[in-house]
Amino acid sequence: MDQLVLIGADVAGIALLTWTYFRRHRRRDLVVAFLGVNVGVLAVASTLGSATIGAGLGLGLFGVLSIIRLRSTEIDQREVAYYFAALALGILGALPGPVLWHSLAFMALLLVAVLVADHPRVMRRHQRQELVLDGAVLDRVALVARLEGMLGARVHHVAVQRVDLVNDTTWVDVRYETVPPARRRGHVQTPRETARASTTGAAS
Template sequence: MSSSTIMILVDLLAVSILVFGIYYPRHHRSDLVVAFLGVNVGVLAVSQVLGSSTVGAGLGLGLFGVLSIIRLRSSEISQREVAYYFAALALGLISGMSTEVTTLNISLMAVLLAVLAVADSRLVSNGVRTMEIRLDAAVTDPAQLPQEINARTGAEVVDATIESIDFVNDTTLATATVRTNGRNRLFPSRSALSAPSSEMTTASATTATSVPSTVRSAQR
């Protein structure tokens, strides 16, 4: 078996661990699974062609530079998912440009997987999320914003910034970093929403009545 074939198999194993072992069990976005696999295999194929032809390295790096700035306008991806995107690209590049199987190449791929596995875990994030929140009230006082977000989400607000205020529709667009744990829920449970009003606690009632506020997760 040639070195190129071995590196192709190593790349397929590495990207499978990245996508199906690390990313998908944590984020469950099947559309990005297809994107990560497509980017990895595509870069691997192009790298193999460039490595076996007379095409200059400068042209090859230029092609990868074009790949790196492509952004699909159909949907937004978070900075965390951008990291997975470049990891998939890097794995394909390392495997495709390797003329032989070396300990360095295998180690670099393993380190890349290990870093992402640790960085995208609760060991680092500790339940902290950054979200874009649209409140159903025009909040003009930045000091009051964390209280308004806490009243609607039940989460501890680490930081909050007012992005825009709409006095016509009485709404506020804000970016908030919140910390959630077992006691703090971003949304009320289904049982709380279906329970009679007389049995709901004050905190649950406050959260349930504010469900119309739009909260769009934009993890960063």
């Protein structure tokens, strides 16, 4: 009976995980991957748990397969978290612990951690991009100033990946925080912004 409860919890959890992922990121191929991995882990781990072969051997095999799967296509760190959440849900659903509610609590904790951390409103101003700039920029201060002006944001970290003096380009990995115009460094309000601020003040 406990096994059926855990399987039902796993089905509900992976359905919530994949539905939320697809609504936020719209990658159908990874939805199929998450569901396939979860159901596969659930089925095989359930079999290994009741067979003479050790469950540790089976979990080690899944670890190797997951590494191969992650290296086979290019996915970002957010999708890695979803991928391993699908794996963990399947394992928790297949191998019941000494107390039923322990497994259910860990499933709920896993879902809350991934879905809340990936919510669009969590640290939504902090972003990361890889850019190719026109011009070989060797001065770090000038590079940061150029990026902040281009992005309209406060640059927290920039890593120069490549400076091509022949083609006159600079490849950078930049992490930045978008800020309101009034808070940008050296920002001077335009007449439209000044008029809007005056209208808002008069209305209040």
